[in-house]
Amino acid sequence: MSALPGLPVETDLPGRVGVLVLGAGLAGCAALLAAAEAGRYALLLEKTGEIGGSTVKSAGLSAFAGTDEQAEQGIADSVELLREDLVEVGRGRGDPALIDLYCEHQLAAYRWLKEHGVRYGEIHAASGQSAPRSHPADTTRMLHLLLAAAGARGARVVLGAPAHRLLHDGARVTGVRLADGREVLADAVVLATGGFSMNPELLAAFAPQMENALRQGGAGNQGDGLKMAMALGAGLRDTPYIKGTYGHYHVEHPDEDGTGILAVYKGAIAVNREGRRFVDESRNYKEIGDAALAQPGVTTWQVFDARTMALANDEVPIYEFAGRERAGMLLSSGTVAGLEAAIGLPGGSLQRTVAEYNAALRDGRADAFGRAHLSGGVGDPTPIDRPPFYAHPSGTVVLATYCGLTVDTRMRVLDWWGEPIGRLYAAGEITGGFHGAGYMTGTSIGKSGVFGRLAGRNAADEESELQW
Ligand SMILES: Cc1cc2nc3c(=O)[nH]c(=O)nc-3n(C[C@H](O)[C@H](O)[C@H](O)COP(=O)(O)OP(=O)(O)OC[C@H]3O[C@@H](n4cnc5c(N)ncnc54)[C@H](O)[C@@H]3O)c2cc1C
Structure with missing residues (x-):
């Protein structure tokens, strides 16, 4: 201003x-x-x-x-x-x-x-x-x-x-x-x-x-x-x-307004460059930020499906998934295998992670990382099975000290x-x-x-x- x-x-x-x-x-x-x-x-x-x-x-x-x-x-x-x-x-x-x-x-x-x-x-x-x-x-x-x-x-x-x-x-x-x-x-x-x-x-x-x-x-x-x-x-x-905040687009992009998105709080999982999850995604975004910094290459992706995309809200920056799709900031594919290839993850890795996540939800088994909710104590996790599938490159950013x-x-x-x-x-x-x-x-x-x-x-x- x-x-x-x-x-x-x-x-x-x-x-x-x-x-x-x-x-x-x-x-x-x-x-x-x-x-x-x-x-x-x-x-x-x-x-x-x-x-x-x-x-x-x-x-x-x-x-x-x-x-x-x-x-x-x-x-x-x-x-x-x-x-x-x-x-x-x-x-x-x-x-x-x-x-x-x-x-x-x-x-x-x-x-x-x-x-x-x-x-x-x-x-x-x-x-x-x-x-x-x-x-x-x-x-x-x-x-x-x-x-x-x-x-x-x-x-x-x-x-x-x-x-x-x-x-x-x-x-x-x-x-x-x-x-x-x-x-x-x-x-x-x-x-x-x-x-x-x-x-x-x-x-x-x-x-x-x-x-x-x-x-x-x-x-x-x-x-x-x-x-x-x-x-x-x-x-x-x-x-x-001093903590960083998770969800920031990790490559310089003219449409990154600085707040990032938190699709994890609407149903996404977070995966590292090995295609594996690494955290309970319902934790606060500072803790997810710490966990992301500990991943190989400190590069991660939030992966979600059409069900989570339908919960996008352009009025709330952290839920502005649709806006980011319009700005070309999301990778997308009609299949999980296609998304895995678009991100450049090891063959089969994301497909295995998504299949295990969905199976645990379907069978009512405890989540591997203890995730019981979408955000904090609110909302129920949903399977990632509705195409198209999306990935948002996500890093940790220090916004304030x-x-x-x-x-x-x-x-x-x-x-x-x-x-x-x-x-x-x-x-x-x-x-x-x-x-x-x-x-x-x-x-x-x-x-x-x-x-x-x-x-x-x-x-x-x-x-x-x-x-x-
Ligand atoms: C992308 C982003 C999103 C955020 N979202 C939120 C949010 O939604 N809610 C929330 O609570 N917090 C949020 N924060 C944090 C929050 O914005 C800041 O902590 C808060 O605005 C700080 O206000 P301030 O007045 O202390 O400092 P600032 O707004 O940073 O102002 C400090 C000013 O001091 C000036 N200055 C520095 N040195 C000197 C000097 N030597 N002489 C004269 N002037 C000087 C600077 O140029 C600057 O203009 C966010 C931060 C970022 C970056």
């Missing part, structure tokens, strides 16, 4: 502001608006020439519980169930204070976003959710709405302005220096520079297990903010839990001793502690909106040296 008309984008850099926000993804835009609503002169610096970061590349799903849309669709969900799921999916490693904070503020943030014009589509279930709570929204429109509202309250945005170093007077952060040497002083700084999925060196340092994974995200997401805060002694959380700076419940950045680094705040993918050892779909966009708003508001509470 480049600068759209009506946005408060400027080229001049003020020398001093109240709240300085770094990064124009959802966390930064929410922080900017919240600070402006609190009456502060707020400025956002974005490194690239575009607004959006990973936010506008995403599938746009937010995890909220207790919403109007859920009620309209007759979905029973609650804040308590959300809290239980978050604790469970993070295997108890998520910071309970941040989980509580999210649960306490998610509905207010959802209402705030809606008041600013954000609209959510049909809710569906996804990874780690025991009730459907993935709320899809157009994220480009969302950011535009937040920035336009912030601009109406005097906030400003400067694009192509990469923050390079945090300025610190020994007691607190006082502003930033840009890569070109210019400086902006501020009463408080909010780091919202996203994760580091596009920085191979940082990935190698924190997640060597992702060496063979593909990478996706905003072009500017190189971990700049993380490094700037680490230079001031900031602590880190959750770095061991899930770990990052240690923050407290005011979104203040903490050092390794748990002490706040004066007047430094952070929100969004740059922060750690919330997801723990696992991941619920929609909680990255969710935490960017919920915690971004809080960070902006709390930063605005800092004592001001600015008259405006």
